[in-house]
Amino acid sequence: MPESVEQWWARRQWSKGVAVPYPIGSYRTDWERYPVLIRQYHPDLNHGITLxxxxxxxxxxxxxxxxxxxxxxxxPEEQRSRPGGTRRRSAWCPQCAEAAAPRPVRMPEPDAGVHSCGHARDLRRIENDPHDDRCYLCRRLDRESLTREQLVTMAAPGSRVAVSADNGTATKHSWQCDAGHPSYQASIERILGGKRCPICRHARGGADAVAVGDAFVSRWAPVPASAAEPELKRRLAERLDLDLGMNAVRVAKPFHSHLEVWPDILLRELKVAIEYDTTGRHGLEHVGPREASDRRKDRLLRSAGWEVVRVRCGKLQPIGPYDVSAGAVNDGLVDRILSRLGEIRGDLFVAAYLR
Structure with a gap:
């Protein structure tokens, strides 16, 4: 159970038998990747103990x-995991985050309750049909030819599979499609009418047309986040006679509702992906939970036959065997990347693509 900083420090003094159990600078390397937290921490508010x-x-x-x-x-764990899924600077402070995105107030339905079939009432979605007094959801189930038993078979292992809730509120479940893709926290309405699996829907846009490990051009790929990535790509194109036009790699397992990942630069002939990582303007990128996402992305690429070289800028520490630290995009950085490519695929093989 967490304790106050005074109690924690006194206990560590007693257990280690010294007045200063952790000298200043002991964990500088661990904290320097979080510049926002360094700015938010003040020793005078924490018993004179530095971060x-x-x-x-x-x-x-x-x-x-x-x-x-x-x-x-x-x-410390709560603060390091604070960014979450938002890119607003307010994510580092709970009060600022709540003010930036207040919780919506949901008004009760004018005829809240439960239909005779057990499904929650929702007057906004009931269709006018004088010849059919069933609720909206029952009519949807009939139109889509999906019975309760069929819905239950789509439920992911260990999930709740009840179609309706006893208290009349909307119920969410974990489902899986015929391909075995999980779709967590999906309401019944979202899995009907061809919207059952977002992973399959995204894959139909391109990933289904290629094999696992193949590079291709995806319409889902985001635009570059900074000017440094195109500049690094341009410098690599001047040194290597490779096709750098691909922006996605097909992977075997879903990654954020997609069967593809989008590295910053793809060297298709060498099967090497290059990522350019910075903490971003507000110190939110590639730290905390997003670092865990980067690690999972790298594992998916390696399992598909690719290797990853991450250019870690600022105070970001390497997370892979071939990562390089850099401060700017220049010829020296390109030389170090080429050296890494030689370590991965062999100097002679890489030399065959040099201009």
Missing amino acids: TQVPPAADVFLVWECDSGHRFVAT
Whole structure:
């Protein structure tokens, strides 16, 4: 159970038998990848203990202060996992995050309750049909020729499979399609009418046309996040006679509702993906949960026969065997990447593609 910073420090002093159990700078490498947290932490609010004296895994309550002056208490683990799925700077402060995206207030239905069939009432979605008094969902099930038993067979292992809720509220479940793709927290309405599996729907847009491990041009791929990525791609094109026009690789398992991943640069002939990683404007990119996502992306690429070279900028630490640290895109960085390519595929093989 987390304890106050004073209690935690006193306990560590007693267990280690020294006045300073963690010297200043002990955990500088672990914290320097989080520039926003360094700015939010103040030793005068935490018993005079600096952030570099706090292990990232310590179960201790620390006091933080955001740029707007909000003070709040959180453990190191809570702060390092704070960015979540948003790219707003307010994500680092719970008060700022709540003000930036307030919770919607849902008004009760004018005729809230449960139909005789057990499905929740929703007057906004009931179709006018004088010859059919069934609820909207029952008519949808009949039109799509999906029975309750068929829906149950689509449920993912270990998930809730009840079609309706006893309290009359909307119920969400974990489902899987015929291909075995999970679709977590999908309501019944979303899995009907061809919208059952977002992974299959996205794959039909391109990934289904290629084999696992093949590179292709995907319409789902995002645009470059910064000007550094196109510049690095241009410099590599000047040195290597390769086709750099592909932007996606087909993988065997879903990655964020897609059967494809989108590295920054793809060297198709060498089967090497190059990623350019920075913490971004607000220190949200490639840290915390997003670093875990990067690791999973790399595992999917390696399982498909590819290797990954990540250019880690700023204070980001390498997460793969061939990652390189850099501060800017220049000829020196390109030389280091070419050296990594030689380690991965062999110098003679890479030399055959040099201009």
